Amino acid sequence: MTAPAAWPIQANLGGPVDPADHIGHGDEFDQVVRSVGAVGALVTGDRRMGKTSLLRKVEHVLSPEHVVLRISAETDDPELFGRRLVDVLRGHRVFAEELARWSVTVDVGYKGVRIRREGGVGGSGGGGGGGLADEPDDLFRWAAARAAPAKLVVILDEIAVLALAIERRQAGGSVEFLRSLRRPRQEMDNLAMVLAGSVGLHHAVVDTTPVNDLQRVRVGPMAAPDAAFLARCLLLGEQVHTWDEDAVVAAMVEAADAIPYFLHHLAHAAQRRGTTLTPAAVWDIRNAALVDPDDPWNLRHYRDRLRDYYGDAHELAASVLDAAAVADGPLDLSQLASRLAAMELEVRPTRDALLALVERLEADHYLARQGVADAFATRIVRDAWRAMRRL
Amino acid sequence: MTLRPFTPSRDPAAVLDDRTVGRNELLSSLLRRLASAAQTKNRPHTLLVGPRGSGKTHVIDVLLHRLAGDPLGWDRFVIARLDEDAVGVASYADLLLELGRSAGVDVRGRDAGSLEAALVEHLDGRVLLAVIENLARVFGGMGTAGQRDLRSFVETTGAVVILASTPQLFSAIGSRNEPWFGSFAVEHLEPLTVDECADLLGHVAGPDVVEFVGTRRGRARLAALHHLVGGWPRLWMVIAGSATPGALDELVPAVEQLVEQFVPSFQQRLWSLAANEARLVRVMGTGPPAATVAELADAAGLTERTAATALGRLSDGGWVRGEKRPGADQRRTWYRLREPLLRLHFQYRGGADGPLRETVEYVRAWFDPSELVPPPPADPEAAVVALLGRVRAAAT
Numbered sequence: 080m081t082a083p084a085a086w087p088i089q090a091n092l093g094g095p096v097d098p099a100d101h102i103g104h105g106d107e108f109d110q111v112v113r114s115v116g117a118v119g120a121l122v123t124g125d126r127r128m129g130k131t132s133l134l135r136k137v138e139h140v141l142s143p144e145h146v147v148l149r150i151s152a153e154t155d156d157p158e159l160f161g162r163r164l165v166d167v168l169r170g171h172r173v174f175a176e177e178l179a180r181w182s183v184t185v186d187v188g189y190k191g192v193r194i195r196r197e198g199g200v201g202g203s204g205g206g207g208g209g210g211l212a213d214e215p216d217d218l219f220r221w222a223a224a225r226a227a228p229a230k231l232v233v234i235l236d237e238i239a240v241l242a243l244a245i246e247r248r249q250a251g252g253s254v255e256f257l258r259s260l261r262r263p264r265q266e267m268d269n270l271a272m273v274l275a276g277s278v279g280l281h282h283a284v285v286d287t288t289p290v291n292d293l294q295r296v297r298v299g300p301m302a303a304p305d306a307a308f309l310a311r312c313l314l315l316g317e318q319v320h321t322w323d324e325d326a327v328v329a330a331m332v333e334a335a336d337a338i339p340y341f342l343h344h345l346a347h348a349a350q351r352r353g354t355t356l357t358p359a360a361v362w363d364i365r366n367a368a369l370v371d372p373d374d375p376w377n378l379r380h381y382r383d384r385l386r387d388y389y390g391d392a393h394e395l396a397a398s399v400l401d402a403a404a405v406a407d408g409p410l411d412l413s414q415l416a417s418r419l420a421a422m423e424l425e426v427r428p429t430r431d432a433l434l435a436l437v438e439r440l441e442a443d444h445y446l447a448r449q450g451v452a453d454a455f456a457t458r459i460v461r462d463a464w465r466a467m468r469r470l
Numbered sequence: 471m472t473l474r475p476f477t478p479s480r481d482p483a484a485v486l487d488d489r490t491v492g493r494n495e496l497l498s499s500l501l502r503r504l505a506s507a508a509q510t511k512n513r514p515h516t517l518l519v520g521p522r523g524s525g526k527t528h529v530i531d532v533l534l535h536r537l538a539g540d541p542l543g544w545d546r547f548v549i550a551r552l553d554e555d556a557v558g559v560a561s562y563a564d565l566l567l568e569l570g571r572s573a574g575v576d577v578r579g580r581d582a583g584s585l586e587a588a589l590v591e592h593l594d595g596r597v598l599l600a601v602i603e604n605l606a607r608v609f610g611g612m613g614t615a616g617q618r619d620l621r622s623f624v625e626t627t628g629a630v631v632i633l634a635s636t637p638q639l640f641s642a643i644g645s646r647n648e649p650w651f652g653s654f655a656v657e658h659l660e661p662l663t664v665d666e667c668a669d670l671l672g673h674v675a676g677p678d679v680v681e682f683v684g685t686r687r688g689r690a691r692l693a694a695l696h697h698l699v700g701g702w703p704r705l706w707m708v709i710a711g712s713a714t715p716g717a718l719d720e721l722v723p724a725v726e727q728l729v730e731q732f733v734p735s736f737q738q739r740l741w742s743l744a745a746n747e748a749r750l751v752r753v754m755g756t757g758p759p760a761a762t763v764a765e766l767a768d769a770a771g772l773t774e775r776t777a778a779t780a781l782g783r784l785s786d787g788g789w790v791r792g793e794k795r796p797g798a799d800q801r802r803t804w805y806r807l808r809e810p811l812l813r814l815h816f817q818y819r820g821g822a823d824g825p826l827r828e829t830v831e832y833v834r835a836w837f838d839p840s841e842l843v844p845p846p847p848a849d850p851e852a853a854v855v856a857l858l859g860r861v862r863a864a865a866t
Binding site: 088089090091092093094095096097098099100126127131135149150151152153154155156158159160162163166167236237240316340347350351353370372373374375376377379380383384387 | 502503511512582583584586587590618621624625631632639645647651793794
């Protein structure tokens, strides 16, 4: 089978991506699509890995066969989320007629997402002469019943943000909210949910058991051949000239660690340079970005968010990352502990505390486990860390 | 020709387009980006970054003008624009209200949810091109919650492209915890080169100035002036509107005319600073062009900690920029004023005996092909300051 020819794709540094231009993450895509045959998936991954773009492709591919609702839950305002959910439902042929006959309110809170219909008029599906009101029902249960026999696939992006907003209104509310989402997918055979978020759910809820029925799909860097293909498309789209495209593409993939966001940045910067792109120039662009005071590739957050994420343990977390950044290879816990001992920390962590911290750093995409040892998840973050910490 | 250096949007876009210099590559790139948004479901957002007078509004006006003439793009967009003087955006609903009003939506009596629905209905399958100038101020007014709401609206509908501008980068787009983190293609507007400034004068200055600039001597004066005041287009529009060949040749009158026009603006801005910040700015305006925190703290009579905090605020506010020096200790940062004209302002306001005239004369000589002086050093201003220090020390 011959490889498809590259087509022009312009650098897109964060806006929605056309599903037709989504490249790579084929295994992750397959996992999500397969999960829809059961109750769904929990898609995780650091920001800018391409999760939302992947979800758009999932929506695009599943829509002809299933009833798909995709909505971003990135809001602190549960009421606004409810309004948007109604708008999304109204935009779908399966629900449009029904919703046109009723005045609908959606309540979003720790009890879940509940729909209440009032004053139904005309039509054959109930409601009758107006002025009627039915009991609030779980919106997703109601929607799945309406969509039957088709499968209802609900894609909720950035779910942790909404969960945190609910938690702020009601202590323990985020766990209850996630449980409320679980109930209908356990009860309705034709309902699947795909939950996603760059902010790990572990930051929003202490207990993540309400989502343990979902298949976990982790979105990380692309496979190298996919990254190379994307690089070729970006060079075309940004009209960047090269003398040796294969060498430049290989350099781009390596310099960007096969992460789509950085590939887009490389292509964008190459276009702005305006000269013929060489492998050396690719590395120049990348290395300049790592030390640029304006932080054009947005890497400084890896350092700055530690205080928010780790509270009193942020200095220890930074020390762990310092040790990992200068190590020749992955470090196991003993090696890590001995490196920390040499750093004259005020408080030396116990083995259990260190293990817990390392696991949190893995969950937050800093470190990746290799056997019993850990190293930086990507070389670009390691190099950025070295640059920021002057290591 | 009436020149409007401060309000380019009062000029017809076609006129602005005709006199555009130094921005054509950027405009082509932006036009291709928008054409892609028109023809596909890609929705790339763009943020133009440049200080006051760098030409952000000009670029936006010309881009929209060219888009209107592009058969592939215009009818796919609904344009909604918040200009740089837009005030009163204190929430997400306020932003939707302004965008809706600009797009021709009936916004009366609506809340955020119904404004969203009305906007989407109005789009009818087209793409909303939301042009937001001074994005930092708008985002600041909306707060993180409002920014999140905007983000999720944009992500859910897939029908919005944002073209925004800001005087400097700000934390709401650079911090991972913020919803718009890393979501924009950031395009920094660069100062015009000497040749581009000459081109600009060729478009807008009087014929006698254009003729003078075409001479070797005139080009040398332009290079000196460019070194002194920088290459931001607004300054050169002001120069074009006021300079004469004689003033440009002598240079001191041209610089003084220019600085004089910005005195009220600088005064207002300086008065708005806290006392410690104003002291640091004055030290940077009257002392060496670049200095470390310790040097600045010492000169301003502040503790290093206080100076560092104030410099952080000045940096956020776009007054100063920090820089590392190759080969030097990378833990040290040298600070300098972002706007060269501000240093000249302090020198000019220092009185007729102030150092402005000497500074300009030296730089004029350095760039003069007939003068028997060495070629300009890498940082002529620092050399001037050092030289003046030596001259004054010798005189006393």
